[in-house]
Amino acid sequence: MAAEQAFVTLTTNDSYARGAMVLGKSLRNHKTSKKLVVLIGPHVSNQTRAVLHKIFDEVRVVDVLNSGDTATLTMMKRPDLGVTFTTLHCWTLTHYSKSVFMDADKLVVSNIDELFDREELSATPDPGWPDCFNSGLFVFCPSNETYSKLLKYCKEHGSFDGGDQGVLNGFFSDWTTADINKHLPFIYNMSSIAIYTYLPAFKQFGANAKVVHFLGEMKPWSYTYNLTQGRLRGDVQASSQPGFLLQWWALYSAEVLPALIREYGDQRFDSGCEEEAVESEERVQPLVSSAERRHLWEQGQIDYMGIDSFDNIQKKLDVFLK
Ligand SMILES: [Mn+2]
Numbered sequence: 001m002a003a004e005q006a007f008v009t010l011t012t013n014d015s016y017a018r019g020a021m022v023l024g025k026s027l028r029n030h031k032t033s034k035k036l037v038v039l040i041g042p043h044v045s046n047q048t049r050a051v052l053h054k055i056f057d058e059v060r061v062v063d064v065l066n067s068g069d070t071a072t073l074t075m076m077k078r079p080d081l082g083v084t085f086t087t088l089h090c091w092t093l094t095h096y097s098k099s100v101f102m103d104a105d106k107l108v109v110s111n112i113d114e115l116f117d118r119e120e121l122s123a124t125p126d127p128g129w130p131d132c133f134n135s136g137l138f139v140f141c142p143s144n145e146t147y148s149k150l151l152k153y154c155k156e157h158g159s160f161d162g163g164d165q166g167v168l169n170g171f172f173s174d175w176t177t178a179d180i181n182k183h184l185p186f187i188y189n190m191s192s193i194a195i196y197t198y199l200p201a202f203k204q205f206g207a208n209a210k211v212v213h214f215l216g217e218m219k220p221w222s223y224t225y226n227l228t229q230g231r232l233r234g235d236v237q238a239s240s241q242p243g244f245l246l247q248w249w250a251l252y253s254a255e256v257l258p259a260l261i262r263e264y265g266d267q268r269f270d271s272g273c274e275e276e277a278v279e280s281e282e283r284v285q286p287l288v289s290s291a292e293r294r295h296l297w298e299q300g301q302i303d304y305m306g307i308d309s310f311d312n313i314q315k316k317l318d319v320f321l322k
Contacts, residue, residue, distance in 0.1 A: 005034050005116050006057070006096045009104050010086055012041030017048045018221040018272065019104030019214075021256045022248055024055040026108040029251075033113055035096070039089055047263040054259055062089045087164040088154070091140065091147035102211070103136045105219050107248050110210040112188060115139055120146075121172040122182040124189040126165070127197075127215070131176050135165035136213050137189045191215040192241045212244045220248040225273050227253055233274065 007027055011017040020038050027036060037058040040049065044061075052059045090101050100115050115122070120141045123133035140146075150171055159166035169175070175182055186194070187205065191213040195202045214220055223245070224233040232249070236242055257271060 004096050005098045006037045006093065007032065007034050008037045008039065008090045008093060008099050008101045010039045010090070011044060011104050012086060013043055014045050014048045015219070015221050016104045017044055017052060018252065018256065019106075019219060021051060021055055022220070022252050023102060023104055023106050023108065025251055025255050028055070030108055030111040032111060034116065037093060037099075039086060041086065047260070047269070050263045051256070051259045062086055087135070088147065088150050088167070091142050091150060092144060093142040094144060096142050098139065098141050100139050101137065105214040106136065106189075107212045107214070107244060107251070108210065109212060109247075112210050115184070115188065118184065119182065121168070121175060122184050123175065124184045124186050127191050127193040132165065132169045133172075133175050134189055134191075134213070135163075135168050136215075137184070137211060138168070139184075187211070189213050195241060212241065214241070214245070214248070220245055220252075221272055223249075223272070225249045225253060227273050227275050
């Protein structure tokens with residue numbers, strides 16, 4: 001029987017690969033003793049593959065299974081979810097006895113090797129529908145038998161949300177009630193939603209977060225980072241957790257970007273970073289009370305350029321997370 005255990009992630013393009021690189025680095029920096037595996041689609045560039053090889057123990061090319069359920073996907077306005085069917089390939093990694101799958105839009109902020117004490121299928125509740133698990137992080141046991149059953153399930157039942165989360169929740173449908181040990185604490189997959197829908201809980205438990213999940217359409221790599229100023233350009237989506245977003249970029253610019261620059265050499269590539277300084281004049285702080293501020297924040301009217309700037313949010317997060 002296979003003795004080794006591995007963290008597994010997935011990317012089908014060069015953009016998500018940036019996320020995978022940062023995720024891999026963050027696992028290494030927190031001294032995981034497990035192997036790191038990345039599944040990649042055939043369109044990932046050679047330069048990206050070379051950098052992935054430096055971070056991961058295993059880089060494996062897989063065929064992208066497309067769900068073909070375009071109606072559902074369009075309905076959800078997330079056509080990119082179709083390729084997440086590739087996730088199912090992770091069950092074929094039978095040279096590992098147990099694995100933890102993590103999608104690439106995550107940052108590890110603590111060692112999480114203890115997840116390997118859990119059984120298949122362990123996962124955190126989905127913040128949008130807590131009777132479902134979020135498929136962005138789950139403990140599983142690679143098995144060709146389970147893999148065939150999953151594919152059969154897909155063919156017969158499809159996916160109620162057009163992606164892997166629907167399939168996996170359908171297949172492991174007893175997760176909701178069967179065994180509380182398979183409900184992982186939310187701190188292993190803490191999403192942005194927690195901060196702005198339940199701030200008191202974030203204040204109470206946020207400091208224990210072990211994994212941050214950048215949920216939603218805007219991913220860390222969708223932004224442009226100013227290297228000179230150490231801040232992001234333009235507006236930032238309310239749900240993007242500016243403090244953690246900056247942590248992601250700090251790691252990317254310090255430990256991933258140099259490797260990409262080495263691989264691309266003289267060729268141009270989209271690094272996501274800019275160097276030139278933009279306007280630096282002090283912004284006038286609006287004169288609003290803190291109750292009014294909170295009201296505006298809860299209404300989604302967030303003043304990212306002023307009082308809710310990254311620097312201020314970072315200061316606030318630092319206070320909560322001490
Ligand atoms: Mn995700």
